[in-house]
Amino acid sequence: MSDRILEVSNLSVTLPRAGGMITPVEGVSLTLDRGEVLGIAGESGCGKSLTLKSIIGLLPKDAVTAGELKFALGREEPIPYEATDVRGHGISLIPQEPMTALNPTMRVGDLIAEGPRVHRGLDRAAAQDETIELMRQVGIPNPERRARMWPHQLSGGLRQRVMIATALSTQPKLILCDEPTTALDVSIQDQILGLLQDIRIRLETAIVFVSHDLAVLGELCDRMAIMYAGQIVETGPVEQVFTDPQHPYTEALMRSVPSFGATTEKLAGIEGAPPDPGSFPMGCRFAPRCRYVRDDCRTTEFELMPIATGRQTACIHPELVGGGSS
Amino acid sequence: MTAFLDIRDLTVTFRVGSALMARLRGEPVPDLVAVDDISFSVPQGESLGIVGESGCGKSTLARAITGLVPVAAGSISLDGVSLTQRRDRATMRRVQMVFQDPSSSLNPSLTVEKTLTELLQVHDIVPEERIAERCAELMDLVELPRSLLGSRPRSLSGGQRQRVGIARALALEPEVLIADEAVAALDVSVQAPILNLLNQLREELGLTVMFISHDLAVVRYVSDRVIVMYLGKAVEDRSTAELFEDPRHPYTRALMAAAPKFGVRKAPGEAALKGEPPSALNLPSGCRFRPRCPIAAEVCAEAEPDLEGPSASERAACHFAWEDRP
């Protein structure tokens, strides 16, 4: 029995737009083992949400995907799958906006119970018991009373806990998190992250956590993938990526964030803007904004290359980045 | 040091139910107190950060100071001139605001030039023949290419729109600039240049700035002084350096502990601050932070602590804030 849960190989997503086709996700490859948390970091438009949606088959109808998606449905090796096989059976999704992700016409308890009843065939009473237990586990106080409430009666933090309970109700091996704490207050975010950490340790659930907030990713993830303009540009263990980035974009991102520790160092920001998916440049897509750019950056074909165990970068001159060792 | 912007016992309330029904039932009129008896002064040229989570009243405070919401009690004065009475046009010029959401802060039907021109004309800032030139100067001030004057907001990126928002606020040559979560809706790499721009403009133009944010790290980067708000009250008022080095209020400490930091792993099930803020309509007795406070004692339920401390620039609203300082 392998520990490998998910394998994404060379995933590309193509969408029609304004009379043409764009490829906002290109050549993305990921692997995930049981109990592991993989972070995908990037700014808006980099393709991280679409990548997540591809895994669970929630892309728009006119989207065309290429590449391979494999998931370990049973206890065997990961195998190719249909979205309908895994939804509710092995993969769950926690979306970004707790305000709109819950059906406003269903009571919260019914929402959570839906999964077990539909996918695991539990009867009403058993599902109800499990719902209360799940709500308790995710830290919802007074679950019996809360289960009968409507989503609009709950705060953002509680709604997100309900989402997590719903995600857990199908006993998934993999939870996909699409910026689940971005819309929450800092103190609530802190609680939710603690909850997710607890879940992954206790239940050995694998998590893919998408966020633009590097510090949040640092708290929860074991490994990170940095995305830019539809491609993964760097991967590695989270501490290494932070302390020794091997891609100029990663470094530039770190220097843009007012970190809690640093005080007077002036924030850098990044000149320019990400390229429009309709007109990606040749070679490295970050080259137009890169402070270390060389001539061959624009002509060399993009490739995510291993540079150490578990470390990859798409930069052909990683030695220039921050003075770190390659 | 005379107070330039002086806030005294300011209270702002919102009607949340039917006054008529309440009177018929003999109940108190249902008002939510969003800002509860707040007092502070801002010297000219200072950058004050107001920090807090949702529902703390910081946005309402900002809107009261700009005149967008009426004041229930207390006073706001700018250089001796009252801002709580009906403001005349000349007085309104003196306090301007930069808004959070770049997608709704600009009139979509107007070009950048028309937006700026309207303000310059209505307030007679410069003679008619100089208006176009002044618009161009404003664009230079916010580091936008003059060619964008003819663009409509939909053609601009989020960062560009935010710069236009700043230009609009500065067109009236205000003395006080209030930035209400001015960078929260922007990508990380775009936030930094905007923050730098605000810092720069503050120095160049001698502005007094109030920076509202939920993000402690951002506030630290732009502010000389910080006020922390919780449920309508100011709970701590310190210089930035002192606040971050030595927070005195338990809520401030919890907020800092909750903020994600690089290099820190999240412990499972743990959270810096548990539970949720109570409803503003149903406040706890005594200190409103008491139910969630790690050091709450009997006195906390009996008496609400005042915002006080060793000096006017070092205040905290906690019975135990200054115990070690006679």
Place this chain on the structure above:
Amino acid sequence: MIDPGALPVDPLPQPERGPIDERKLWQRFPKKVWVGLVIVTIYVLIALFAPLIATHDPLAIDPVNKLASPSSEHLLGTDELGRDAFSRVVYAARVDLPIGFLGAVFPMLVGTLLGALAGFYGRWVDTVVMRTADVVQAFPAYILVIVLVFALGPGARSILVAFTVLAWVVYARIIRGEILRVRDLDYVHAARVAGLGKLRILRVHVMPNAISQTLIYLPNDIVFATLALAAFSFLGLGIPPPTPEWGAMIADGQLYIRTNWWLATVPGLVIVVLGLGISLIGEGLEETLHR
């Protein structure tokens, strides 16, 4: 090792370029808008140049030649009074088009004004306008039309008054809803903070951004008004004879549906195609404005 030459010293951040809609005007609207526009233009031209297009005097009676079949002389034959059907269809455009159009535009003007005041000023203005709207809507429409036609006499004026009195309510609700939405957007707040007067804010900042739903609804309403006119004429409440009007022609022609089916059908088709053209414009506008 960092190459010092590669690091720019404190670079001036170059602002990002946003998406710019650089397409030409004619590309910005979907094709259906242009198809619809062509159709409507043809109708307008037919109405304008009716004397040149019609073959006979539409009012000229020729009882001897009544109910003739289509021929080279009478393209659509003659009706029950021997009048040339083709010419009547053509001249009817001069009645149906303006009344259909004005029958929507007048309510729009009245309704939008009242609804804008209600939405923008709120409180008692809102209450008065909206409760009046409720009362008007509660009235059975046809009763009101009958009463008005009796009071004012049949003809275009009564029809337009009737439409205006009935149809303003929808426009008022549309604009009020939009104004309530726009009123709370940050750019309106910014205008207030900048000390701009209420009327200016309404004119420059609120109305232009609240009017799109009204403009989307207007073409639909023109179709409704045209059909309503036809229906009223059919019931004898519309334009009195002998003025040619499509609805009246359908009413008159239905008696002869088995023998001279074209007398009722052609005016009907004419209405349908006009309705189609207007609807295409409306749909296309909606798609463009909602992007």
